[in-house]
Amino acid sequence: MEKTVNQKKKVSFNELWQKYGTFGILVLLLVILGAIKPESLFIADSVPQILNQSSVNILLALGEFFAILIAGIDLSVGSVAALVGVIVAKMMVAGVSPLAAIFMGIVIGAFIGFLNGALVNSTGLHPFIITLGTQAIFRGITLVLSNARSVFGFPASFTVGISSSVLGIPVSVFIALLMAVILGFFTIKTRAGRNIYALGGNSEAAWFSGINVKLHTLIVFIISGLCAGLAGIVLLGRVGAAEPGAATGFETYAIAASIIGGTSFFGGKGKIFGVVMGGLIIGVINYGMTVMVVPSSYQQIVMGALIIGSVALDRFVASKK
Amino acid sequence: MKTLVEMKNVTKKFPGVTALQNISFDIKAGEVHVLLGENGAGKSTLMKILSGVYQPTEGSIILNGKEYDRLTPKDSYENGISIIYQELSVINELSIEENLFVGKLPMAKMAGFPIVNRKLMHQTALELCKKVGLHRDPKTFVEEISISEKQQVEIAKALCANAEVIIMDEPTASLTKEEIDHLFHIIAQLKSEGKGIVYISHKMDEIKQIGDRVTVLKDGTYVGTRNVADVSIDELVTMMVGREIKATYRHEDRTDYSKEPVIFEVRDIARKDQRVKGVSFQLHRGEILGFAGLVGSGRSEMMNAIFGAEPKSAGQVFMNGKEIFINNPYQAIQHGLAMVTENRRETGFINTMDIKKNISLLPYVKTSGMGGLSGLVNEKQDRKWAEEQHENLRIKCAGVDQSILELSGGNQQKVILGKWLAADSQVIIFDEPTKGIDIGSKSEIYVLMRKLADEGRGVLMVSSELPELLAVCDRIAVFREGKIAMIFTSDECTEEKIIRASTGAN
Numbered sequence: 009m010e011k012t013v014n015q016k017k018k019v020s021f022n023e024l025w026q027k028y029g030t031f032g033i034l035v036l037l038l039v040i041l042g043a044i045k046p047e048s049l050f051i052a053d054s055v056p057q058i059l060n061q062s063s064v065n066i067l068l069a070l071g072e073f074f075a076i077l078i079a080g081i082d083l084s085v086g087s088v089a090a091l092v093g094v095i096v097a098k099m100m101v102a103g104v105s106p107l108a109a110i111f112m113g114i115v116i117g118a119f120i121g122f123l124n125g126a127l128v129n130s131t132g133l134h135p136f137i138i139t140l141g142t143q144a145i146f147r148g149i150t151l152v153l154s155n156a157r158s159v160f161g162f163p164a165s166f167t168v169g170i171s172s173s174v175l176g177i178p179v180s181v182f183i184a185l186l187m188a189v190i191l192g193f194f195t196i197k198t199r200a201g202r203n204i205y206a207l208g209g210n211s212e213a214a215w216f217s218g219i220n221v222k223l224h225t226l227i228v229f230i231i232s233g234l235c236a237g238l239a240g241i242v243l244l245g246r247v248g249a250a251e252p253g254a255a256t257g258f259e260t261y262a263i264a265a266s267i268i269g270g271t272s273f274f275g276g277k278g279k280i281f282g283v284v285m286g287g288l289i290i291g292v293i294n295y296g297m298t299v300m301v302v303p304s305s306y307q308q309i310v311m312g313a314l315i316i317g318s319v320a321l322d323r324f325v326a327s328k329k
Numbered sequence: 330m331k332t333l334v335e336m337k338n339v340t341k342k343f344p345g346v347t348a349l350q351n352i353s354f355d356i357k358a359g360e361v362h363v364l365l366g367e368n369g370a371g372k373s374t375l376m377k378i379l380s381g382v383y384q385p386t387e388g389s390i391i392l393n394g395k396e397y398d399r400l401t402p403k404d405s406y407e408n409g410i411s412i413i414y415q416e417l418s419v420i421n422e423l424s425i426e427e428n429l430f431v432g433k434l435p436m437a438k439m440a441g442f443p444i445v446n447r448k449l450m451h452q453t454a455l456e457l458c459k460k461v462g463l464h465r466d467p468k469t470f471v472e473e474i475s476i477s478e479k480q481q482v483e484i485a486k487a488l489c490a491n492a493e494v495i496i497m498d499e500p501t502a503s504l505t506k507e508e509i510d511h512l513f514h515i516i517a518q519l520k521s522e523g524k525g526i527v528y529i530s531h532k533m534d535e536i537k538q539i540g541d542r543v544t545v546l547k548d549g550t551y552v553g554t555r556n557v558a559d560v561s562i563d564e565l566v567t568m569m570v571g572r573e574i575k576a577t578y579r580h581e582d583r584t585d586y587s588k589e590p591v592i593f594e595v596r597d598i599a600r601k602d603q604r605v606k607g608v609s610f611q612l613h614r615g616e617i618l619g620f621a622g623l624v625g626s627g628r629s630e631m632m633n634a635i636f637g638a639e640p641k642s643a644g645q646v647f648m649n650g651k652e653i654f655i656n657n658p659y660q661a662i663q664h665g666l667a668m669v670t671e672n673r674r675e676t677g678f679i680n681t682m683d684i685k686k687n688i689s690l691l692p693y694v695k696t697s698g699m700g701g702l703s704g705l706v707n708e709k710q711d712r713k714w715a716e717e718q719h720e721n722l723r724i725k726c727a728g729v730d731q732s733i734l735e736l737s738g739g740n741q742q743k744v745i746l747g748k749w750l751a752a753d754s755q756v757i758i759f760d761e762p763t764k765g766i767d768i769g770s771k772s773e774i775y776v777l778m779r780k781l782a783d784e785g786r787g788v789l790m791v792s793s794e795l796p797e798l799l800a801v802c803d804r805i806a807v808f809r810e811g812k813i814a815m816i817f818t819s820d821e822c823t824e825e826k827i828i829r830a831s832t833g834a835n
Contacts, residue, residue, distance in 0.1 A: 196706075197705050197706060197707075198704070198705055198706065199693045199694070199697050199701065199702065199703065199704045199705065199706055200702050200703070201706075202686070202690070202693065202706050203690075203694070203701060203702070205679075205681070205682065205686075206679045206682065206686075206690055208681070209679040209680055209681030209682055210675075210676075210678070210679045210680060210681075212675055212676045213675070213676050213677055213678055213679050214679065215638065215658060215676075216636075216638055216658055216668060216670055216676050216677075217658070217662075217690050217691055217694060217748070218657075218658045218659040218661070218662040218691070218694040218695070218701050219659075219690075219694060219701050220657070220659060220700040220701060220702070223700055223702065224702075227702075272681070275681070276679065276680075276681030276682070277681050
């Protein structure tokens with residue numbers, strides 16, 4: 009009896025840490041930042057700025073989360089964001105209305121994700137290999153479409169719309185938040201979402217339980233592509249021009265945000281809430297370094313170290329208590 | 330003849346189980362000593378003690394005149410003992426010669442630095458390959474060669490380690506007739522060189538063909554040692570069987586179910602890979618149909634094909650007289666089929682999920698369209714289904730929110746059964762349902778199976794444990810090489826008859 013009681017206590021602490029651990033790290037980072045440079049944090053627009061900077065990362069991370077959840081990965085999200093950005097920009101330059109272009113961009117993102125998933129299914133290769141390849145392919149297509157030049161000259165209403173704020177919160181943040189809510193619902197409340205967790209935990213057992221493994225793999229990559237497309241559109245609105253080299257290396261942040269947020273690399277475990285926290289942690293680190301005027305070359309080093317540090321801290325605390 | 334190894338009064342206890350009880354076993358130079366016994370008789374445990382994997386609880390082992398209480402893998406290796414497991418342990422990514430010298434590469438010096446002596450390695454490998462009749466360039470990568478050739482590499486590896494005693498665990502399980510002849514030829518040659526061979530096998534004809542002495546184990550106890558020339562196959566079969574069957578599992582009032590309607594039927598099912606070659610059977614309402622046979626005889630392969638988890642090349646499946654078409658597990662589930670698989674961890678449960686989610690997975694999949702895709706989940710519903718099965722199957726757990734990994738094997742099995750019952754499955758296939766489960770949980774599972782059959786559900790049971798089949802099943806189909814060799818009713822059936830039918834010792 010005693011043993012069971014002890015075990016129960018242990019489990020509940022772990023659960024507590026799993027639920028709020030990343031939030032704790034986020035708060036810790038904010039406290040550190042506030043202590044070092046209080047003026048940076050206690051100004052009116054610090055929070056909207058952090059959120060705004062994080063929105064692209066969060067969108068990419070939301071899609072990446074699903075790829076990691078099935079014990080896979082999607083290395084192509086940065087390239088997909090750039091490709092969709094260029095396509096949407098070109099469409100608007102050609103006279104397509106911004107709303108139609110945005111809609112088309114989302115559909116194209118989803119379709120690109122579909123291609124990734126179909127390749128994974130048909131070849132049976134690990135998503136790492138497939139998306140390592142498609143990452144280069146999509147980036148190449150982006151360069152071809154844009155002639156390796158920035159695409160601009162589209163209606164100002166698009167840029168203004170995406171970078172405007174409602175009630176002090178930027179539109180881009182609303183988009184990221186809306187996606188997080190939809191996908192959170194999808195993971196917690198739908199059978200397809202539950203099946204994806206099952207397939208990530210044990211794809212063989214999932215198959216024997218009647219789950220169509222290939223179909224769900226396809227859905228996972230469609231979601232990843234769709235989120236990457238949305239991220240590309242938001243980035244386009246924020247920058248004001250479609251850069252063919254945009255979002256290069258952003259897959260690293262997306263992966264980091266998922267892992268910091270508690271997603272297991274072995275599949276089957278993770279939560280959307282954690283991913284959003286992970287994205288915000290990376291946003292805070294970025295913001296902190298910018299306000300502390302860390303030279304950009306050093307920012308990379310610090311970012312890498314902090315990613316390892318925060319995940320290590322999370323696992324360390326979880327294993328200790 | 331010189332005695333190479335002598336194991337004296339070896340006992341091995343695991344927590345709660347005595348795997349070996351006072352076993353003595355010796356190996357002489359230049360003989361093939363066959364170790365015979367059913368699954369779970371203790372053959373592998375005994376050999377693992379000899380190779381230093383397990384330490385005996387009591388008893389001793391004499392190697393080269395020296396007495397040991399226990400062996401380490403190093404002791405065993407240095408005294409010339411090599412074991413060739415059924416699952417070969419060659420490394421596919423290395424060449425034949427590299428495999429032979431794994432862990433003991435011959436070294437040379439170049440400019441004062443040690444480097445691998447490739448030349449010596451190649452020379453030695455050439456000789457060894459010749460010796461075991463392996464006609465391959467030693468530089469060939471192992472992944473390119475056949476299973477029987479891999480086995481030859483294993484034998485060459487043993488010789489390379491100067492083995493005096495070579496243990497072969499069911500070496501012919503996956504070989505063709507010609508390959509077996511070739512293997513026997515090599516064994517005869519090793520014998521003539523004074524090596525001692527321990528040969529573990531179920532196949533009676535092989536024992537007669539190459540064995541010199543045979544030792545029979547049963548339930549971890551020693552039955553006897555005979556000269557193969559002086560013993561008949563009948564005697565050996567008798568020595569192997571006769572285990573007492575626990576009366577508690579026995580289905581007391583056996584009924585004749587042949588008058589009952591056929592609820593499930595399979596006709597001429599076959600697989601492209603030839604592991605199942607045209608099998609038909611009928612299952613009557615209320616009966617439990619068992620499937621016996623050697624490991625690899627095609628039972629699980631047939632069940633996976635019926636269930637749609639692996640492709641079939643031919644065959645029809647009928648449920649209550651109506652033909653059903655199954656190409657994947659989802660379709661099987663729609664028709665009310667269930668499959669409790671052999672390997673709980675690999676194919677049975679989702680280790681990242683708690684008990685309730687493991688159970689609710691199935692009813693959700695079954696009741697949603699689009700291949701299990703559509704619809705919502707609801708935590709309350711999860712809990713309701715899980716609680717029902719928790720009570721129904723008496724799953725021992727702290728609560729349905731507990732991780733399935735924290736449960737005992739028997740309770741994990743109950744959770745798996747629970748998910749199929751939550752989906753109201755009508756025909757349930759049990760593949761080795763009590764593998765790795767303690768005795769108490771075993772009998773609970775037997776009782777549950779009988780209860781399911783009494784409720785009118787179809788129960789099919791694949792098992793390699795004969796007493797369990799005899800105790801639980803009403804009829805037993807014996808598989809041999811992808812076909813049903815014989816179907817017995819439980820009244821006429823004995824372990825002996827099953828062993829005869831499955832080994833072809835007629």
